Amino acid sequence: MDNIAGTPVEGENFFGRSTEVRRLAEILDNDDILLLGPRRIGKTSICRAVMAHVREKSWHAIEINVASCQDELAFLEKLHTALAPEMASLSSKIKEGFIATFDAISARIKSIKIPIPGAGTASVDLAESATEDWIAVGNEVLHLLVQANQHWLIYIDELPIMLFNMIRNDTATGVKRVRRFLDWFRNDVRALPDSHSVRWLVSGSVGLDTLVQQHGMADTINSLNHQNLAAFTDEVAIAMLFKLADRYQLALDQDSAAKLVAAVQWAQPYYLQKAFHYLRQRVSSNADVDIASQIEFAINDMVQPGSDNDFHHWEHRLVQQLSSSDAAHAIALLGLAAQDASGVRPENLLSHLQGRMPNDSAEKQREVFINLRDILQRDAYWWPDESSGNKRYRFHLEPLRRWWIRRNTL
Ligand SMILES: Nc1ncnc2c1ncn2[C@@H]1O[C@H](COP(=O)(O)OP(=O)(O)OP(=O)(O)O)[C@@H](O)[C@H]1O
């Protein structure tokens, strides 16, 4: 197993999570899945493992990453392109009769016109007709899949980014189009006869839930089975570190491995891989110092400028999802919570927020606090630790807490 920290991992490099893979595959027997979670927690990797798993049951599985898609047309193009080789692989008896239609759809996709942002009322009219166009073509593609009489899994990665693109590019009708797109999933796709032979696995970094709530369209994603990815247990985390240590001939003992896991605190494999990477570097340049005493340094290396790209997105995500005042409040609350590794009492956090909103009523201050508190908990920034008898909101990821402090220190 290689020490990979960044790109999705597969095969030998995919450690653990076999129960989760099976569970997701079982859910797909009856349901479509929405897998949301912070960046880098291993969404793409596990979805690929799920694809490999269902392929063993003779399903056809395809992956499309729609982060670069700016509109519905680009989405359909991606889907069509990814399906083409699968279609070609069907036995000639199955595909006879519909492969020509599948090929012809390509031309129809190209003929769809998507509204030009900023073109005023003409754009709104065009949006209406384009909507009907892409839906008709999209349904036709799905109809063909169903006709093939096979099981299909369509994995769509980074869907929230595409939807954010649509809203940003088209201020007049973007939100409406996003609603229509999500409704297509919920209604049109399911209304197809035998639609259960086509299953969807949708993933992305957190954002979709805030987006649908903001625009009053939470109903559109309710029909998807919502899933997330828990961190490794200490036992699995230590087993992974041993496997890496073995591969790189690092003399990591049980105590040092446990210490490294405890230092990361939120044992998501990515942060374990990162911590291991910095530990390896430290050990190779200070071979005579024992490993355990280098762990603390390795964790600090993770958050230094130049190494800290992975933490910026935690801050950026707040700015992207929340109104500018809410984002500033959330950043300030995290700034306070970061001061203490064991977290901060909610009363103190609320009073900090009240100081930032002196002109608002007590009810309003409380409402904003509760809303932000829940978003920060859902998106894995902090969690309510009640082990001391008093509730304290504390960071999940210790390196992120250190980064937060470093960023706010002169
Ligand atoms: N099962 C695993 N075993 C070992 N390492 C893993 C595993 N899952 C994830 N990782 C680590 O996490 C990194 C990111 O994985 P992946 O790209 O799947 O996450 P992601 O949630 O899709 O990230 P992004 O939000 O950036 O798309 C990998 O490079 C690897 O370091």
Ligand SMILES: [Mg+2]
């Ligand atoms: Mg990914």
